[in-house]
Amino acid sequence: VAYFHICAGYYTCCIQCFDDAFRRCKEIHQWKLWEDAIQKDTAGNGPKKVNNVHNFEFIREHFKGIGKDSRILSWLHSFFKQFYGSVSKTDYTTMRLGFIMTHCRGNLKFDFHKYMLRVLESDFKKVVGISWYLWVFVVIFLLLNVNGWHTYFWIAFIPLILLLAVGTKLEHVIAQLAQDVAEKHSAVEGDLIVKPSDDHFWFGRPRIILFLIHFILFQNAFEIAFFFWILTTYGFNSCIMGQVGFIVPRLVIGLIIQLLCSYSTLPLYAIVTQMGSFYKKEIFNE
Numbered sequence: 001v002a003y004f005h006i007c008a009g010y011y012t013c014c015i016q017c018f019d020d021a022f023r024r025c026k027e028i029h030q031w032k033l034w035e036d037a038i039q040k041d042t043a044g045n046g047p048k049k050v051n052n053v054h055n056f057e058f059i060r061e062h063f064k065g066i067g068k069d070s071r072i073l074s075w076l077h078s079f080f081k082q083f084y085g086s087v088s089k090t091d092y093t094t095m096r097l098g099f100i101m102t103h104c105r106g107n108l109k110f111d112f113h114k115y116m117l118r119v120l121e122s123d124f125k126k127v128v129g130i131s132w133y134l135w136v137f138v139v140i141f142l143l144l145n146v147n148g149w150h151t152y153f154w155i156a157f158i159p160l161i162l163l164l165a166v167g168t169k170l171e172h173v174i175a176q177l178a179q180d181v182a183e184k185h186s187a188v189e190g191d192l193i194v195k196p197s198d199d200h201f202w203f204g205r206p207r208i209i210l211f212l213i214h215f216i217l218f219q220n221a222f223e224i225a226f227f228f229w230i231l232t233t234y235g236f237n238s239c240i241m242g243q244v245g246f247i248v249p250r251l252v253i254g255l256i257i258q259l260l261c262s263y264s265t266l267p268l269y270a271i272v273t274q275m276g277s278f279y280k281k282e283i284f285n286e
Contacts, residue, residue: 028267034092035113053185056192057090062178074167074175082167084266087271091174095271098177098194116270119280127214130174134218141222152226153246156253159219162263163257166212170268173200173275196275206276209269213261220257223250 053059062077096112104110144151177194198204227250230238 028232029094031087031113031116031267031271033117034089035111038093038096039109041110050187050189052187053182054194056094058094058192058194059182061088061090062175063182070235074179075172078171079164079177081083082164082268083260086167086171092271094192094194095174095275097176097191099274099279101193102196107162112274114231116274117213119274120266120270122280123210124256126210127217130218131214134162136216137215137219138222150243150246152223153250156223156250159216159223159257160253162212163261166209166216166267167260167268169202170203170209170265170272173234173272176200177275194275196277198277201273201276206273209273213269216257216261220254220261224254227251239274 013225020032055062090156099112100108100110132199144155167266177196180187181192198206202208227247
């Protein structure tokens with residue numbers, strides 16, 4: 001029981017650290033600057049110029065060809081892009097305009113950045129909770145702690161693999177938005193407008209991403225909490241701690257997950273999950 005309390009406490013602490021890191025993230029700060037620049041833009045409603053679709057930077061960055069032949073290349077590009085410049089200024093402005101034209105067409109000065117932060121705060125209220133199925137996973141994990149299996153080591157790769165899969169999927173959603181426009185239009189009048197849709201997400205449900213992030217954060221916090229619990233209870237040289245060759249990689253993987261999730265995956269989640277078919281109307285009640 002004491003161990004479960006320690007794990008729950010550390011999990012809550014990790015969530016707060018993720019939240020603080022997210023808010024201080026340089027990329028999120030840039031988004032705020034971009035939003036302020038858009039709000040100050042007082043350009044008139046002059047004649048709209050017709051542009052070739054492939055002249056837009058958003059299309060050039062994300063559309064890697066037409067048809068099934070480009071599918072592998074598109075996924076590979078999405079996988080590596082999550083590690084650098086996950087959201088560019090063009091990505092932000094294009095997805096922002098797509099959201100506004102779909103859900104609040106009459107308000108082009110809509111503060112998209114503030115809306116995203118409010119949605120993220122609402123989601124964090126759910127993430128900070130610990131569901132019953134997460135504790136079932138903990139019990140299964142403890143039962144699999146068999147001498148010689150090195151369960152602690154192998155299970156540390158689960159949140160890392162899931163985190164990379166989530167980051168790749170979020171980047172691929174952006175690529176699909178570009179592909180939809182490029183395949184349907186050869187030229188557009190005015191600004192490039194993407195069409196948000198739940199079809200771009202796994203099983204047509206953007207909320208699955210939140211469930212996976214919830215599990216990733218819990219599993220990572222559990223791993224680190226379990227290490228410190230053994231360290232303080234039995235000592236570093238205890239048989240329960242295991243071999244040093246398995247301990248160090250676990251801690252390194254945990255640190256990588258925290259950094260990647262805070263500075264890449266969470267910012268991606270904040271903006272890309274707004275590209276679904278629906279939006280949170282209850283946010284406006286505040």
